Amino acid sequence: MQENKASRNLNDRFTAFISRHHLFTQKHRLLVAVSGGVDSVVLCHLCKEAGFDFGIAHCNFTLRGEDSNRDEAFVREWSKQLNVPFHVVKFATQQYSEEQKLSTQVAARNLRYQWFEQVCVEHEYDFILTAHHADDNIETVLMNFFRGTGINGLTGIQPVHQQVRRPLLFAKRHELESYLKWHGLSFVQDESNLHDDYTRNYFRNTVLPLVAKTYPEVQDNLLDNIGRFNDVAILYRQEIKRLSKKLLITRGEQIHLPVLLLQKTPAMKTVLLELIKPYGFKATQLNEVIQLLGSESGRYTLAPSHRILKDRKHLIISPLENVADTAVVIEKGTGTWEFAKGAITLTKTSVATPGKEVHVALLDEALIQYPLLLRPWRAGDYFYPLGMKGKKKLAKFFVDQKLSLADKEKVWVLEMNRKIVWVVGYRIDDRFKMTDKTKSVLKIEWRSQSKKPMD
Amino acid sequence: MQENKASRNLNDRFTAFISRHHLFTQKHRLLVAVSGGVDSVVLCHLCKEAGFDFGIAHCNFTLRGEDSNRDEAFVREWSKQLNVPFHVVKFATQQYSEEQKLSTQVAARNLRYQWFEQVCVEHEYDFILTAHHADDNIETVLMNFFRGTGINGLTGIQPVHQQVRRPLLFAKRHELESYLKWHGLSFVQDESNLHDDYTRNYFRNTVLPLVAKTYPEVQDNLLDNIGRFNDVAILYRQEIKRLSKKLLITRGEQIHLPVLLLQKTPAMKTVLLELIKPYGFKATQLNEVIQLLGSESGRYTLAPSHRILKDRKHLIISPLENVADTAVVIEKGTGTWEFAKGAITLTKTSVATPGKEVHVALLDEALIQYPLLLRPWRAGDYFYPLGMKGKKKLAKFFVDQKLSLADKEKVWVLEMNRKIVWVVGYRIDDRFKMTDKTKSVLKIEWRSQSKKPMD
Numbered sequence: 001m002q003e004n005k006a007s008r009n010l011n012d013r014f015t016a017f018i019s020r021h022h023l024f025t026q027k028h029r030l031l032v033a034v035s036g037g038v039d040s041v042v043l044c045h046l047c048k049e050a051g052f053d054f055g056i057a058h059c060n061f062t063l064r065g066e067d068s069n070r071d072e073a074f075v076r077e078w079s080k081q082l083n084v085p086f087h088v089v090k091f092a093t094q095q096y097s098e099e100q101k102l103s104t105q106v107a108a109r110n111l112r113y114q115w116f117e118q119v120c121v122e123h124e125y126d127f128i129l130t131a132h133h134a135d136d137n138i139e140t141v142l143m144n145f146f147r148g149t150g151i152n153g154l155t156g157i158q159p160v161h162q163q164v165r166r167p168l169l170f171a172k173r174h175e176l177e178s179y180l181k182w183h184g185l186s187f188v189q190d191e192s193n194l195h196d197d198y199t200r201n202y203f204r205n206t207v208l209p210l211v212a213k214t215y216p217e218v219q220d221n222l223l224d225n226i227g228r229f230n231d232v233a234i235l236y237r238q239e240i241k242r243l244s245k246k247l248l249i250t251r252g253e254q255i256h257l258p259v260l261l262l263q264k265t266p267a268m269k270t271v272l273l274e275l276i277k278p279y280g281f282k283a284t285q286l287n288e289v290i291q292l293l294g295s296e297s298g299r300y301t302l303a304p305s306h307r308i309l310k311d312r313k314h315l316i317i318s319p320l321e322n323v324a325d326t327a328v329v330i331e332k333g334t335g336t337w338e339f340a341k342g343a344i345t346l347t348k349t350s351v352a353t354p355g356k357e358v359h360v361a362l363l364d365e366a367l368i369q370y371p372l373l374l375r376p377w378r379a380g381d382y383f384y385p386l387g388m389k390g391k392k393k394l395a396k397f398f399v400d401q402k403l404s405l406a407d408k409e410k411v412w413v414l415e416m417n418r419k420i421v422w423v424v425g426y427r428i429d430d431r432f433k434m435t436d437k438t439k440s441v442l443k444i445e446w447r448s449q450s451k452k453p454m455d
Numbered sequence: 456m457q458e459n460k461a462s463r464n465l466n467d468r469f470t471a472f473i474s475r476h477h478l479f480t481q482k483h484r485l486l487v488a489v490s491g492g493v494d495s496v497v498l499c500h501l502c503k504e505a506g507f508d509f510g511i512a513h514c515n516f517t518l519r520g521e522d523s524n525r526d527e528a529f530v531r532e533w534s535k536q537l538n539v540p541f542h543v544v545k546f547a548t549q550q551y552s553e554e555q556k557l558s559t560q561v562a563a564r565n566l567r568y569q570w571f572e573q574v575c576v577e578h579e580y581d582f583i584l585t586a587h588h589a590d591d592n593i594e595t596v597l598m599n600f601f602r603g604t605g606i607n608g609l610t611g612i613q614p615v616h617q618q619v620r621r622p623l624l625f626a627k628r629h630e631l632e633s634y635l636k637w638h639g640l641s642f643v644q645d646e647s648n649l650h651d652d653y654t655r656n657y658f659r660n661t662v663l664p665l666v667a668k669t670y671p672e673v674q675d676n677l678l679d680n681i682g683r684f685n686d687v688a689i690l691y692r693q694e695i696k697r698l699s700k701k702l703l704i705t706r707g708e709q710i711h712l713p714v715l716l717l718q719k720t721p722a723m724k725t726v727l728l729e730l731i732k733p734y735g736f737k738a739t740q741l742n743e744v745i746q747l748l749g750s751e752s753g754r755y756t757l758a759p760s761h762r763i764l765k766d767r768k769h770l771i772i773s774p775l776e777n778v779a780d781t782a783v784v785i786e787k788g789t790g791t792w793e794f795a796k797g798a799i800t801l802t803k804t805s806v807a808t809p810g811k812e813v814h815v816a817l818l819d820e821a822l823i824q825y826p827l828l829l830r831p832w833r834a835g836d837y838f839y840p841l842g843m844k845g846k847k848k849l850a851k852f853f854v855d856q857k858l859s860l861a862d863k864e865k866v867w868v869l870e871m872n873r874k875i876v877w878v879v880g881y882r883i884d885d886r887f888k889m890t891d892k893t894k895s896v897l898k899i900e901w902r903s904q905s906k907k908p909m910d
Binding site: 145146147148149150151198199202203206207210211213214215217218220221222224225228229230231232234235236238239240242243266267269270271 | 600601602603604605606653654657658661662665666668669670672673675676677679680683684685686687689690691693694695697698721722724725726
């Protein structure tokens with residue numbers, strides 16, 4: 001009787017959770033991901049009792065031979081019992097994970113979600129339902145916490161993520177087990193538990209029980225935390241959004257960030273990281289960007305798609321294709337990089353004799369720092385032409401070389417820290433040339449688009 | 456040599472931490488709290504090497520007999536060696552904790568900080584220095600996390616708290632131990648460790664080492680977390696401040712909070728709690744206040760100093776002394792409460808015979824809900840006088856009772872949920888009287904200020 005009440009209670013909390021988080025309604029068609037384990041079996045039963053319109057999807061990962069087939073047969077039978085559509089697929093998970101060089105766990109997840117989405121399209125399901133529950137959520141947050149995280153890592157598994165809905169997040173594992181027992185439902189050893197990593201099981205079975213000895217309410221405390229941290233994260237993001245509006249000034253394709261205003265901002269480092277993250281900059285680059293604040297004009301930091309340039313009183317964030325046509329960032333001293341005018345190949349060598357080949361540059365490797373930037377030349381560029389003492393504007397250099405207007409337009413330069421290293425196909429910079437002291441040579445070879453080296 | 460470098464490194468990081476957090480300078484006089492344990496011995500040595508102007512304060516808590524005296528002697532000797540002023544005090548900690556009904560730990564802390572502050576005044580010290588270090592900080596945050604916390608609990612021990620400065624927060628315990636060993640410093644078994652609670656030691660010695668098996672970098676990860684959460688907390692508080700300005704409208708002594716605007720606010724519950732916290736409302740009252748949002752006008756919730764009243768489209772927060780002179784909140788059905796006109800005492804009894812004593816009210820306890828509010832009557836008040844069927848305005852009742860203007864001004868009422876329960880010293884409300892069905896009686900006795908019961 002007690003248990004019946006608790007079970008009834010779970011049905012009510014299930015529908016209450018769904019409507020509170022606006023997960024879905026009776027009008028939607030739901031695809032429930034079912035491994036056959038306790039959690040997904042209970043999820044189906046709750047959906048059935050609540051009268052939702054759903055089908056079942058089961059992945060056979062073929063990782064455990066006959067056991068995998070047994071699970072598939074079980075879920076097929078369970079679908080029949082519930083009288084709902086059944087979708088099944090067999091994956092060559094092992095093979096896929098080897099081909100794609102992924103862990104079995106990641107491979108299984110990729111395959112699974114790709115297929116779910118496909119089933120949704122083909123059979124007109126609105127949402128994918130998974131059986132993640134409160135214990136999963138606690139374990140996830142705990143692992144994030146110990147692994148190091150910002151506020152987002154403490155908000156846990158979200159009830160809504162793209163097409164996925166997770167209507168069991170409110171329920172604890174033991175509640176699902178009681179429900180299952182009360183209704184006399186069968187289940188199989190959940191295959192997904194076997195993919196589940198060692199760390200999660202360690203936290204579940206070893207760390208959490210130890211903490212519970214001191215704080216018996218630890219599960220509820222952590223769930224309450226997750227609720228609060230979701231709110232904190234919402235308010236935090238609002239504040240970041242407000243600061244973005246205040247600090248980022250859009251100028252055409254560029255974003256200007258006033259250095260003084262930024263430096264006066266409380267929690268400056270965190271704010272700066274949040275401001276540059278959307279442009280592809282990583283937390284590991286933060287210190288580099290902070291150094292830009294105090295550096296002379298012209299210094300910059302690169303992300304795959306954007307550049308942050310220090311320009312007097314501002315940091316200027318620009319898309320790279322805008323900065324320099326389709327500029328190319330060269331992160332290290334070996335390899336080949338394609339660009340609009342062909343490709344350049346960098347190699348290191350200990351011996352090299354400078355020749356007349358203008359499509360090859362031989363530089364003192366010790367003087368080169370990465371990243372390098374390959375970009376079209378622009379007005380105002382200058383360099384120290386090889387063999388000359390002084391510097392020369394590129395415009396003047398091209399006149400001396402008697403270049404046509406059309407030829408001039410095609411010229412690209414290789415740049416390091418605002419210094420031109422090589423006017424590609426014409427002349428290297430005197431400051432980076434090989435000398436008697438050179439121990440290692442950086443050889444850069446350019447093949448033009450037409451595959452004919454230019455000379 | 457390696458170790459010397461690490462030790463040197465600690466000196467540099469010590470001064471860097473102090474200047475980065477603006478803790479103090481060479482101009483300040485510092486009082487270092489020294490138990491004689493590793494941490495505080497190292498703190499003194501670092502202060503000496505950095506050339507800071509400091510004295511040593513030692514508390515003898517007399518909790519461990521001769522051991523306590525040995526510690527005191529050790530610290531006295533250590534002060535001589537360092538050639539700095541020594542301040543010492545003996546506390547009858549056990550006696551104090553029993554008198555004040557405090558745990559030994561809390562008692563010791565109270566005594567210690569009170570005395571430190573006194574020494575600072577008498578001997579012109581600017582700041583009190585304690586030797587809390589990174590491991591303390593990690594353990595504190597971890598305990599908060601498992602006990603349940605908001606963002607503030609994840610920001611850890613602060614380097615600055617009132618007059619206290621904590622310049623060792625950057626250092627790990629093992630670094631302090633290496634420093635001590637390298638410099639060949641002596642120390643005693645830190646008495647404060649004995650006061651330290653069981654939980655902290657459990658986390659230090661059992662939980663953290665287990666987590667480190669999976670995440671060897673857990674200490675650094677948690678320290679990084681603390682840094683990030685401090686920034687998150689700053690940005691969170693800024694957003695709360697902005698929302699306060701937007702949502703709270705000051706009207707004289709009252710604060711108006713527009714219900715619709717509040718309900719549209721993201722993370723509403725958390726925002727609401729932050730808005731009402733400064734007025735003494737607790738997290739445990741939050742659901743009650745949320746219910747007010749949808750309730751009819753006139754309902755309210757009380758904190759010791761303030762009331763939140765639902766009034767049509769607003770919640771109105773008012774100071775109680777303003778709402779009703781020096782109104783008194785009665786939270787439970789037994790005890791004595793002082794107020795401007797004397798005191799009332801509430802007791803529960805199973806048998807009582809109503810008499811003529813108007814300074815005593817006998818009510819059906821089952822009908823009474825807490826808190827009750829004791830306040831001066833005001834225009835518009837009405838009640839159902841005992842023995843009458845209908846309701847009557849108090850103004851009319853006083854006329855019938857032939858009260859003088861001066862007497863009228865002195866009348867107070869006891870109110871429950873906007874209903875008057877008792878016109879104190881005159882008449883109870885008919886709705887709350889004892890009947891045949893009454894099982895338990897709430898007896899309320901009023902003694903007037905002059906200690907003469909009024910009748």
